[in-house]
Amino acid sequence: MYMEAYNKILEEIIREENLVYKKTALMTDKPLSYCPGCGHGVAHRVIMEVIDEMGIQAETIGVAPVGCSVLAYEFMNIDMQQASHGRAPAVATGIKRCWPEKYVFTYQGDGDLAAIGTAETIHACNRGENIAIFFINNGIYGMTGGQMAPTTLPGMRSSTTPYGRDVALMGNPLKMTELVAMLPGTYFVARHSVHTPLAVRKFKKAARMAFENQKLKKGVSFIEVVSNCNSGWKMTPNDANKWMEANMFPFFPPGDIKINGEMVAKAEKSE
Amino acid sequence: MNEEIIIAGFGGQGVLSMGKILAYGGMMQQMEVSWMPSYGPEMRGGTANVTVILSDERISSPILNRFDTAIILNQQSMDKFESCVKPGGVLIYDPNGITREPQRKDINIYRVEAASEASKMVTSKTFNMIVLGAYLKIKPVISIENILQGLKDSLPARHHHLIPVNEDAIKRGMEIVTTVETHGYASPS
Amino acid sequence: MADKKLMKGNEAFAEAAIRAGCDAYFGYPITPQSEVMEYLAAQQPHLRTGMVLLQAESEVAAINMVYGAAGTGKKVMTSSSSPGISLKQEGISYLAGSQLPCLILNVMRGGPGLGTIQPSQSDYFQATKGGGHGDYRMIVLAPASVQEMADFVKLGFELAFKYRNPVMMLSDGIIGQMMEKVEMFEQMPRATEFDQRWVTTGKTPDRERNVITSLDLDPARHERHNQKLQAKYQLMRENEVRFETIACDDAEYLFVAYGSSARICQKSVKLAREKGIKAGLLRPITLFPFPYDEIDRLTKQLKGILTVELSAGQMIEDVKLATEGRVKVALHNRMGGMVPSPEEVLDALITHFSI
Numbered sequence: 001m002y003m004e005a006y007n008k009i010l011e012e013i014i015r016e017e018n019l020v021y022k023k024t025a026l027m028t029d030k031p032l033s034y035c036p037g038c039g040h041g042v043a044h045r046v047i048m049e050v051i052d053e054m055g056i057q058a059e060t061i062g063v064a065p066v067g068c069s070v071l072a073y074e075f076m077n078i079d080m081q082q083a084s085h086g087r088a089p090a091v092a093t094g095i096k097r098c099w100p101e102k103y104v105f106t107y108q109g110d111g112d113l114a115a116i117g118t119a120e121t122i123h124a125c126n127r128g129e130n131i132a133i134f135f136i137n138n139g140i141y142g143m144t145g146g147q148m149a150p151t152t153l154p155g156m157r158s159s160t161t162p163y164g165r166d167v168a169l170m171g172n173p174l175k176m177t178e179l180v181a182m183l184p185g186t187y188f189v190a191r192h193s194v195h196t197p198l199a200v201r202k203f204k205k206a207a208r209m210a211f212e213n214q215k216l217k218k219g220v221s222f223i224e225v226v227s228n229c230n231s232g233w234k235m236t237p238n239d240a241n242k243w244m245e246a247n248m249f250p251f252f253p254p255g256d257i258k259i260n261g262e263m264v265a266k267a268e269k270s271e
Numbered sequence: 272m273n274e275e276i277i278i279a280g281f282g283g284q285g286v287l288s289m290g291k292i293l294a295y296g297g298m299m300q301q302m303e304v305s306w307m308p309s310y311g312p313e314m315r316g317g318t319a320n321v322t323v324i325l326s327d328e329r330i331s332s333p334i335l336n337r338f339d340t341a342i343i344l345n346q347q348s349m350d351k352f353e354s355c356v357k358p359g360g361v362l363i364y365d366p367n368g369i370t371r372e373p374q375r376k377d378i379n380i381y382r383v384e385a386a387s388e389a390s391k392m393v394t395s396k397t398f399n400m401i402v403l404g405a406y407l408k409i410k411p412v413i414s415i416e417n418i419l420q421g422l423k424d425s426l427p428a429r430h431h432h433l434i435p436v437n438e439d440a441i442k443r444g445m446e447i448v449t450t451v452e453t454h455g456y457a458s459p460s
Numbered sequence: 461m462a463d464k465k466l467m468k469g470n471e472a473f474a475e476a477a478i479r480a481g482c483d484a485y486f487g488y489p490i491t492p493q494s495e496v497m498e499y500l501a502a503q504q505p506h507l508r509t510g511m512v513l514l515q516a517e518s519e520v521a522a523i524n525m526v527y528g529a530a531g532t533g534k535k536v537m538t539s540s541s542s543p544g545i546s547l548k549q550e551g552i553s554y555l556a557g558s559q560l561p562c563l564i565l566n567v568m569r570g571g572p573g574l575g576t577i578q579p580s581q582s583d584y585f586q587a588t589k590g591g592g593h594g595d596y597r598m599i600v601l602a603p604a605s606v607q608e609m610a611d612f613v614k615l616g617f618e619l620a621f622k623y624r625n626p627v628m629m630l631s632d633g634i635i636g637q638m639m640e641k642v643e644m645f646e647q648m649p650r651a652t653e654f655d656q657r658w659v660t661t662g663k664t665p666d667r668e669r670n671v672i673t674s675l676d677l678d679p680a681r682h683e684r685h686n687q688k689l690q691a692k693y694q695l696m697r698e699n700e701v702r703f704e705t706i707a708c709d710d711a712e713y714l715f716v717a718y719g720s721s722a723r724i725c726q727k728s729v730k731l732a733r734e735k736g737i738k739a740g741l742l743r744p745i746t747l748f749p750f751p752y753d754e755i756d757r758l759t760k761q762l763k764g765i766l767t768v769e770l771s772a773g774q775m776i777e778d779v780k781l782a783t784e785g786r787v788k789v790a791l792h793n794r795m796g797g798m799v800p801s802p803e804e805v806l807d808a809l810i811t812h813f814s815i
Contacts, residue, residue: 058662061532064673073671079660081531082673084554087524090516094528094536095660097512098484102662120524123517291466291639298466298641306466306639310492310577331726333638336801424466 026052026077033071037237039227040068042194043136043203044075047105050207051078060103061095063088065117067109068142086117089124092131103214105132111141114150114176121176128185128219132210135176135222138229139248146232150174153251158232173251177224181258187219189258193226195241199254206256218261226252272302272327274412275335279320279352280344285399288425289342290321292403295421296413297325307333318347325412342406344385346370359456363405363448373451380452381409388447389440397440404444415441464643469609469635470495472642473539473565476613478505481648482563483534484512486525490544491577492633493567497539509650519544523551523564530560531672532661533654535617539565541633542583543574545591552626553592556689557674559658561620563613564598565629567636570770570797578797579633579720584774587630588748595686597693599627599700600747602718606640614645619700623692624658630747632770634720634799702745703754707733711740713809714758716779717768718744720799725768727802728809735806737815747775755782764813765789768805770798788813 026048034040051060057078064072066085073080083091088106096104113121113135124131140158141147147160151173155164165173181189188210192203203225210221226248230240256264276293280286287308297304307322322338324330341352343364349371356362358377366372367386383405389398407413413421418441422434467475474496477485485505487497497515505511512529516522522538529536540548545566555562566587570580587600599619601612609631616627656667663669676682704722707729708714715725722743732739742758744751755765765787767776773791780789792808794800800808809815 056662058664060662061660063528070675071677073673077663077669079663079670080672081528081660082558082671082675083527084524084550087520087527087551090521090524091528091531093514093521094484094486094525094530095532097514097525098529098532098534098536099661119517120521123521294639295466298464304466304639304641307634308637310633310637330640331730332724332728332802333634333640334720334724334799334801335727336803 024048024052026057028075028077030074032075034068035231037228037230037240038068039138039194039225040136042200043134043225043227044072046194046200046204047107047134047207048076048078050204050211051103054208054211056103056211059101060105061099063092063095063104063106065106065108065112067112069107069109069136070143072107086112086115087120088112089117089120089129089131089133093124093127093129096129096131100130100217103132103211105134105210107134108136109142110135110137110139110149110151114174118176121180122183125180125220125222126183126185128187130214130217130219132207132214132221133223134207134210135224136227137224137252138227138232139173140229140232142229142232146229151176151252153247156247175252177222177252177257180220180222181263185219186222186258187216187261188213188221190222190256191224191226191252191254193244193254195228195244224252226254272325272412274325274340274410275338276323276325276340276342277320277335277338277352277355278323278342278344279318279348282319284319284344285396286319286344287321289399289403290323291425292418292421293323293325293413295425296418299417299420299424300413302326303328303330305330305333318345320348320352340406340410342402344402349373359454361409361456363402363409365402376452377454378452379454379456380450381405381448382451383444383448385444388443392440392443393436397436400437400440401444401447404441405448407441408445408448464641466639467606467642468495468637468639469603469606469631470567470637471499472606472610473613473629474499474503475644476610477537478503478509478511479645479647480614480617481509481535481650482511482537482613482617483650484514484525484529484536486514486516486522486529486536486538488516488519488522488540488544490519490541492569492579492636493539493541493565495636496565509647511650519547520551523548523555526562527551527555527558527560530555530562531558531659533651533659535561535621535651537563537565539567541567541569542571542580545583545586549586549592552598553594553596554674555626556592556596556598557594558672559624559689560626560672561617561624562626563616563620563629564626565631568630568632570795576797577633579799580770580795580797581632581719581721582771582774582795583630584747584769584771587628588750588778596689597696597748598625599623599696599749601627601629602745602747603629603631603635604719604722604743605635606638606642609635610642610644614648623696625692630719632720634723697749700746701749701751701753703751704743704745705754706741706743708740708742708758710738711758711761712738712763713740713813713815714762714765715739715741715768715805715809716744716755716765716775717741718747718775721768721770724800724802725805728805731802731806732809737809739809744775750778750782752778752782755779759783759787762787764809766805766809766812767791768800769793771795
């Protein structure tokens with residue numbers, strides 16, 4: 001008796017019109033290995049949603065880097081290749097040159113893209129490969145335990161800058177996104193975040209554009225996602241997001257930098 | 272037949288291309304051929320040399336230090352390769368720029384004043400073809416027809432109008448080569 | 461005759477690539493192999509067969525472009541010379557670990573460091589014993605003529621796809637730069653179908669997603685992966701040994717040499733025979749797998765073996781493994797871009813074995 005009533009209630013609740021959230025179709029069933037509160041999971045989901053909505057799973061090849069997202073291929077239910085450290089843009093170039101009609105993207109962290117892989121990033125962007133590059137910037141080497149990244153802010157602490165990054169000794173943080181926007185081979189360059197529902201919606205719109213642009217064959221779409229690393233920063237997820245807004249955003253301001261091959265004038269930048 | 276040749280001089284004298292034309296000609300004549308250049312910065316002005324082997328059999332080593340024929344076009348090459356001619360072999364040289372004449376008495380030595388002759392021709396770039404003519408006079412291992420065919424094959428089509436000039440140069444070289452020393456080799460002149 | 465051409469080894473390699481139906485070449489200039497990319501560029505392979513040609517920003521980028529393209533089932537290749545091949549080692553390790561087929565040409569020059577642009581064979585250990593990190597092997601083909609620079613492209617791709625493994629052609633400045641007569645094989649079509657069991661061309665509804673990776677954080681599973689790789693290398697040892705013997709039937713002394721050194725020794729054999737010395741030559745064509753069994757078989761009739769190498773003596777270790785101390789094995793070598801003459805090699809044989 002009791003079970004019947006229970007099942008009846010379930011039937012009434014579990015209906016399409018009541019659905020407010022569902023698992024992203026192109027994410028695998030494997031539990032994410034990222035720390036709770038990390039932005040990677042959201043960024044993965046958004047990219048998979050875009051591929052699902054565009055119906056291009058059968059034509060998409062992703063390239064995973066070395067870093068926290070080294071296992072991205074465990075979570076994304078698409079064909080993927082795991083690249084050696086920093087070389088994802090070269091790997092993506094190899095794929096795209098042989099399959100110009102397919103959709104190819106890389107998913108890279110700041111150490112991978114902006115330190116060891118600087119040459120590959122700059123040259124893939126400068127050649128104008130028709131690929132999408134997703135650049136997750138949390139200002140730290142997460143996977144290896146919180147060392148200084150090329151994007152670590154001045155004064156910011158990490159396990160290799162325990163007293164804060166001294167730019168006189170350790171150099172300046174690198175604004176890779178502004179740098180690649182200067183290159184003629186980039187078509188769409190933007191900086192986003194995934195820490196609020198609004199930010200997620202904006203990032204998703206940009207990600208969609210990055211895949212749509214591949215049909216136009218006009219060059220690289222490059223999207224930086226400023227993210228947190230609450231483990232590496234040694235903060236709670238909430239505090240990490242607040243710290244990110246207060247400290248990362250002034251140095252790495254969200255917004256469009258280049259659209260349709262044209263630089264966006266500074267005054268027009270919203271956010 | 273097995274003919275092992277070193278051609279040596281300055282980069283820019285056409286040493287490598289002369290060897291190439293010989294190799295092409297040999298191929299036209301159904302021979303086995305190999306062409307092994309010195310490579311690297313020499314290509315751009317230093318000393319350059321090339322080993323060419325023409326043979327009726329499968330060629331073994333493309334690298335040699337004893338030659339049937341040495342064609343020597345500058346002093347450095349004379350210093351280096353005079354001693355590498357097999358006894359009874361052939362040395363052909365252009366005296367232009369040579370400060371020490373060849374000393375050997377056990378080889379056959381010929382002179383060709385190719386540089387001076389080339390300066391009198393339509394273009395001095397025919398220098399190496401005059402030298403080649405001298406060689407073919409002394410050692411007619413490849414027919415003129417096959418050399419010209421080789422020249423045609425080794426030159427891009429846009430340079431084919433230069434073939435008659437080169438043919439003239441080869442013939443001129445055959446005329447002006449002179450004997451300095453003979454030892455056991457009777458050239459067909 | 462129509463297809464008999466006089467070509468440099470590097471050019472023959474490039475022409476053979478187009479004819480073997482190669483889909484893509486990614487490279488970076490370095491002496492003495494720059495003719496490979498120059499020849500391809502002049503040929504406009506995108507017009508001839510649709511083949512992709514791209515000059516990368518570095519050797520590192522080039523090998524990783526090879527990785528990406530190979531992961532989609534395409535026939536891809538790169539070429540370089542010793543210092544550049546060192547830079548590619550990480551990528552080669554990844555290719556081997558991920559079981560991707562490709563063809564890599566090393567036109568060796570002298571080292572260590574920037575070394576010299578002159579010919580050398582001092583990358584034997586690197587090519588045959590691993591090179592990059594981890595326990596892996598590549599099939600290593602050693603061309604000794606311009607003809608083999610062409611023929612081994614076709615063979616190399618066949619072996620690469622048969623074993624899903626990188627194949628290296630280990631050549632040197634002599635074979636790359638010399639011109640010889642070469643008979644080219646006919647144009648082969650480029651592949652249009654790809655093995656959907658492993659290629660990453662996009663996940664279709666009829667199959668699971670494919671992932672190209674060499675990473676496995678579970679040690680037990682990763683050990684099984686390594687065992688699988690080792691079993692594959694064992695199959696190569698059993699099935700792919702290739703070598704050539706010259707005048708070995710009655711030989712009392714044996715030269716063992718590969719590539720350009722083997723060409724020099726061929727002449728030394730002739731010179732030895734003229735002096736009444738019964739010399740023969742064993743030329744390994746595959747350096748991995750190495751012809752241990754044939755050397756072992758010949759050992760019984762030999763008074764001595766001279767390995768001839770343009771290195772400090774690398775292949776000699778494999779020759780000694782094959783002979784297991786039953787016959788004296790000596791070395792004649794030159795280094796740093798120097799090359800021995802056939803007479804010098806014969807003198808070394810006579811001296812070492814007091815003939």
